[in-house]
Amino acid sequence: MEFADLVRRRRMTRDFLADPIGDSVLERVFEAARRVPSAGNAQGCDLVVLNGPAETTRYWDAALPASRRETFRWKGLLVCPVLVTVWADPAAYVARYAEADKQRTGLGAGSDAWSTPYWIVDASFAAMALQYAAIDEGLGVLFFGMFDHAPSVAAALGVPAGHEPIGTLAIGWPDPGGSESPGASAGRPRRPMFDDGKAPVSMNPLVHRGRYRG
Numbered sequence: 001m002e003f004a005d006l007v008r009r010r011r012m013t014r015d016f017l018a019d020p021i022g023d024s025v026l027e028r029v030f031e032a033a034r035r036v037p038s039a040g041n042a043q044g045c046d047l048v049v050l051n052g053p054a055e056t057t058r059y060w061d062a063a064l065p066a067s068r069r070e071t072f073r074w075k076g077l078l079v080c081p082v083l084v085t086v087w088a089d090p091a092a093y094v095a096r097y098a099e100a101d102k103q104r105t106g107l108g109a110g111s112d113a114w115s116t117p118y119w120i121v122d123a124s125f126a127a128m129a130l131q132y133a134a135i136d137e138g139l140g141v142l143f144f145g146m147f148d149h150a151p152s153v154a155a156a157l158g159v160p161a162g163h164e165p166i167g168t169l170a171i172g173w174p175d176p177g178g179s180e181s182p183g184a185s186a187g188r189p190r191r192p193m194f195d196d197g198k199a200p201v202s203m204n205p206l207v208h209r210g211r212y213r214g
């Protein structure tokens with residue numbers, strides 16, 4: 001798919017078929033995450049992948065109690081065949097920046113020394129790359145937060161202490177007959193690109209030319 005089409009077509013999917021995803025398709029998707037840039041080439045992102053209902057159930061058991069599934073708004077999400085949980089490892093960055101070539105940055109002193117937590121930046125890049133690669137395969141994706149369930153998900157999946165949750169990606173074939181109700185936020189208009197005098201004053205443009213206008 002042309003990249004411009006990919007960017008335009010990317011929307012979150014919340015209604016999936018239960019059909020499995022072939023290993024070679026999944027490997028191409030994961031390869032996109034392996035190729036993202038990372039600060040100091042620290043590569044401190046981990047993906048814990050749950051493939052098939054026997055594994056995805058372990059996620060839902062930790063994140064969505066059975067009593068709440070009856071009334072859950074997006075039933076087509078619960079059948080999604082693959083869940084990818086994305087984690088960032090601050091210790092990998094602190095260790096990398098304590099190495100000789102990075103010592104002058106002072107960032108090897110500890111995660112508190114970082115004004116921008118690059119482990120979050122890099123793992124978010126990986127999550128985005130996964131989304132585009134999956135959509136390029138004809139798959140649908142939903143990125144969603146773990147919120148206060150992150151500790152129970154981490155425990156259920158054996159994620160080492162210190163790893164920070166980025167979110168979960170549901171990846172599966174979109175259900176063409178799904179009755180997906182859009183996400184609560186989906187109706188918000190995209191911000192204008194520039195301040196061209198036409199956009200409502202309340203809509204701050206994305207691109208501020210020369211200096212911030214807000």
Ligand SMILES: Cc1cc2nc3c(=O)[nH]c(=O)nc-3n(C[C@H](O)[C@H](O)[C@H](O)COP(=O)(O)O)c2cc1C
Nearest residue numbers: 010011012013142143144145167183184185186187
């Ligand atoms: C960091 C992040 C967290 C999100 N969390 C959720 C979520 O918990 N539940 C959900 O249904 N959608 C979630 N979304 C999806 C957004 O609601 C969605 O991207 C936004 O409304 C724009 O719609 P679109 O992606 O279809 O263009 C999240 C997206 C991001 C980037």
